[in-house]
Amino acid sequence: PAAVAPAPAPAPAPAALAKPPVVAAPAPAVERPALAPGETAVSALRIHGERGIELVAEGEAELQRDDTLLTADRVTYREPTDEVLAEGHVVLSRGGDTIRGPKATLVVGDRVGSFETPTYELSRARPPALAGDAPRTVAGSGQADLLRLEGENQYRLANATWTTCSPQDPDWYIKARELELDYDREVGTAHASSIVFMDTPIFWMPWAEFPLSGQRQSGLLPPTFGSSNKTGVDFTQPYYWNIAPNYDATLAPRIMTRRGVQFGGELRYLGEDSQGTTRLEWMPNDKVTGEERRLGSIQHQQRFAPNFYGTLDLNAVSDDGYFEDLSSNIGVASRVNLLREGRLIYAGGWWTASALAQRYQTLNPDPDVRNVEPYRRLPQLRLDAVRADLAGGMAGLLETEFVRFAHRERDRDEAARVVAYPQLSLPMQGAAWFVTPKAGVxxxxxxxxxxxxxxxxxxxxxxxxxxxxxxxxxxxxxxxxxxxxxxxxxxxxxxxxxxxxxxxxxxxxxxxxxxxxxxxxxxxxxxxxxxxxxxxxxxxxxxxxxxxxxxxxxxxxxxxxxxxxxxxxxxxxxxxxxxxxxxxxxxxxxxxxxxxxxxxxxxxxxxxxxxxxxxSRTERLNASVRYQPGFARTLNLSYRYAPNLRVDQDIVGLEDIDVSGQWPLARQWYGVGRVTHSLKDDRITEAVAGIEYDGGCWVFRTAVHRFAIDEDDVTNAIFIQLELNDLAGIGSNPLSLIKRSVPGYGKINDSSANRVFGNN
Known part of the structure; x- marks a missing residue:
């Protein structure tokens, strides 16, 4: 039968601070007894000692308090100092944490102590990356020569490893001389460490911090590297700076063997009434063109009052060929008009007023093709109103505008235009019908x-x-x-x-x-x-x-x-x-x-x-079919025909066939690919081929991308990435390319290739 041992006489203190009693049982129960907060239960096959001084439990010994459960062959509990010495097959379970070792000393209430040669598993719920997503548990495990508990959620390990793989024979792990795991900040710090993959060190770090549960964290990010015929071998070493909960920055020096060195950076901020991103890129000297090359981009949103908003979107590059020369993404490389605008909006309930100043930087990377710059709006003023509650069930709409059109080229007409469009309608409807007469000028x-x-x-x-x-x-x-x-x-x-x-x-x-x-x-x-x-x-x-x-x-x-x-x-x-x-x-x-x-x-x-x-002609025909029998099993076939569609300034007409898919090739191997063939020009305009391997706690991806902005301008790019689940992706990430190329693509691992930014 369980007995309650009276607490020892403490030094004078408020009664509320007195320790709860210790419950001692001669044998562990099948179901552990319910304990009051702070109460300690000790059970074993044999218990001896003096209650209130020291209890020694031997044989299937257990010590339980609140969410802490300690099991061992032998447990010695000294109640006056709240100290525990556990020996033989020691297991400490607390919340989502489990630590095992041959010997441990602990101060239970202070949550401090040490384990000799332990193995450990520590898990926390990762917050959803997007609204509506379910939280996901991120578990880290490893072993060490010594593990110290330094308070709630604080661990310090010597000669330790850490991985998100299965604890038994992990494929990859961080190996560090000293490892600090701070679950209050959700940050791990490794000193004199390396990343070991398949028993081979692949990346050495003198000092590194890494996120434990998916939050942002300052530090060096794994490098990205790739290759294209425009840049040569392409290597970027980003550094992430978590300035504040609502500010961060990324510095990204980039080396291209054909072009030279480029310095890039991005600043993001989120305030109570504002948010935005600023991005800069600078190449002092392009070895191919012999010129300095620059990019600048500012996106800002501001709320001045509950119904008064403003936006700013400014983009500029130093020369016409910037994107075509320095990007391996077809969507970026083919950009022609760079937007530069500022906008103010006031929403007054049933009416809205706005002011806009807008212009573009128009690029002409091909000297044989002249892209026409759109007109500038300097400014555009709008006032719109809508009322659905007018007399007789009528609805009213008023659209008004003043805009001044200007152009950089001298041979273009310019003008000021005023528009007013008042409208009245009478919506009528029943359960299975509707009629809406409408008139306006x-x-x-x-x-x-x-x-x-x-x-x-x-x-x-x-x-x-x-x-x-x-x-x-x-x-x-x-x-x-x-x-x-x-x-x-x-x-x-x-x-x-x-x-x-x-x-x-x-x-x-x-x-x-x-x-x-x-x-x-x-x-x-x-x-x-x-x-x-x-x-x-x-x-x-x-x-x-x-x-x-x-x-x-x-x-x-x-x-x-x-x-x-x-x-x-x-x-x-x-x-x-x-x-x-x-x-x-x-x-x-x-x-x-x-x-x-x-x-x-x-x-x-x-x-x-x-x-x-x-x-008697077909003006347009689009047809597509998708076969998707399961996750990561997708085949797509589409056909497009538009003989009179103006594709760009000099190309009219389009006819192509597009085939893409993702499919298992063998156990854990997946193939992805896409081919777009122009039937009009009888050539391949874009092709993607890649393979993925799902290692459980890691994924390897490689992809080759070939696209043609025009018949004489072809870009080839190679992407290679090793993604270590819930840590980082090493190499150039082809995921955005694959997702864009293969509709219905399924990401084969539930992790982020770049955990710092919280991307999926």
Whole structure:
């Protein structure tokens, strides 16, 4: 039977500080007794000694207090000093921590002591990287010659190892002369250490700090390295500086064997009312061009008051070929227009006011291709208002704008433009129908500074265009069954009539206007042009029909089919550039159709087609299919055809086929790849090939990327990375390339390649 040993007489102290009694039992119970906070229980096959002075427990000995459980062959507990000497198969369990060793001395209440030649496993919950993510446990383990407990969540180890692999025969570990694990700051510090992979040291560190549970931490990051035909061998050694909880910086010196040395840095900040990023890159001398090269980028968001905001987005490079020469990413290398703008926004509930100053730096990396710089807006002022609670159930919308268009080139017209577009609508709807009549007047005024080439055209132009539309639709649904499965089928017909009279607009320059691509969203739009320099005339009716098959059990949309056609009752007279543009007239000449859905649990299809009955030609066709039977098993096939699409300044028309996928090759080996082949030019425009190996607590990835900005400008890049789970990634990270190239890609390890930034 358990007995309560009275506490020894302490020195005079408040009664509340007196130690709880010790419960001693001659044999361990199957279920441990419930203890009061601070109470200590000692159990064993044999217990002897004097209660209140010293108890010696032998044979399956246990000492328990709060969340601490100590087991050993022999436990000696000295109650006056709260000291414990444990010998033989010692195991200390506390929260998520377990330490094993032949011998340990502890002061239980102070959580201090030492273990001789221990092994240990320490685990903590890693906070979610994104809102909605579940927390994940990060466990570190290892062994040491000596482990000291230095208080709550504090460990110091001599001649120690640390890894996130399985404790038995880990594939990689940090080996350090001295290792400090601070779980209050969630930081590990290694002195005279190295990273050992497959029993081979691969990286030596005289001093390093590393995160224990996924938080940011100052220190050297593992280097990145790769190779491309533009840069040669490419090596970067970043240093991360965690300045404050809401400030951090990264310094990234970079060495390229073909180009030379580049210095880069990024500063990030997050305040109560502001956030932003500043990025700088500087190369004193490019060995290929013999010139200094620079990049600067500032993104800032500011809240001045609860409804008053501002943004700043400034980007600049020193020369036209900066991205093409120094980037191995096709999305970056093909950048042409660099945005520079500042914006102020005030949201007043039912109205919004904004001010914008905007310009671009336009790059021309190819001397044979001239990219046209967009017009500058210096400034643009907008005032918009919307009310859905007007008399009679009506809704009102007002869009107003003043903008001054300027251009760097002297042979371009400049102008000040004023726009006012008041609109009234009467939304009406029932359970299975809706009707929305709408009317408005689009007013535009121009004050144009003409150049010599257009000097004969008017400098002041005013245009008023009434716009009337009627939008209506029905919604039907029924329960049905096909192939033994139950579905909810919908039928959604829609009619949209638009009437816009023609106005002469050929004397108005094009400042911000282009023609929209025809699509399902656009066939229900009021204007076929973007911007306000052209208001397209219309006297047409759009008819569309959509049907969906929704799985009655899961709610998954198994099939979606839609078809639409626009019928023209009069010729279109408004054009962008000249009267030779194709004008659609007579019966409807555009048929749009789409088919898609998750037709089985493993197959998803999506397709879209645009057919012109006037010319009997297919204007656009996109079709794709994905087969995804399981995680990290994905095959994609897509086809794109758009003979009249303007790809860039000198290229019209596109037809290509794209194949990509991720698939297991053998046990723990995965292959990834993508090939995009231009059928129009009969050449491969982009190719990615890579392999991944999942080692459980580490992943090896390598990928080769080849892309062509144009036929004569091809870039080849090689990525090689060793990712050590919950520590770091060594090498150049191909993950962003692989994710972009393979839709449905599954990351084969639940860890971050760059834990400092908390990325997934």
């Amino acid at each position: 689009h007013y535009t005024s121009y004050d144009i500074d003409r150049v010599a080439a257009t000097s004969g055209k008017p400098e002041s132009i005013t245009r008023s265009v009434p716009i009337v539309s009627l939008d209506s639709g029905l919604f039907f649904e029924r329960e049905t069954s096909y192939f033994g499965s139950d579905y909810l089928q919908t039928l959604e017909p829609r009619l949209f009539y638009l009437r816009v009279p023609s106005r002469e607009q050929s004397d108005i320059p094009l400042f911000d206007t282009n023609r929209f691509d025809v699509g399902f969203a656009q066939i229900f739009a009021e204007n076929r042009y973007s911007g306000s320099d052209r208001i397209g005339d219309a006297n047409d009716l759009t008819a569309a029909l959509t049907t969906r098959f929704i799985d009655a059990e899961t709610g998954v949309e198994r099939l979606r089919a839609l078809i639409g056609q626009r019928y023209y009752f009069s010729d279109q007279k408004v054009y962008l550039y000249d009267e030779d543009e194709l004008r659609r007239a007579g019966t409807g000449n555009e048929i749009l159709a789409g088919l898609g859905g998750r037709i089985t649990s493993t197959v998803t299809v999506d397709s879209y087609a645009q057919y012109n009955t006037e010319t």
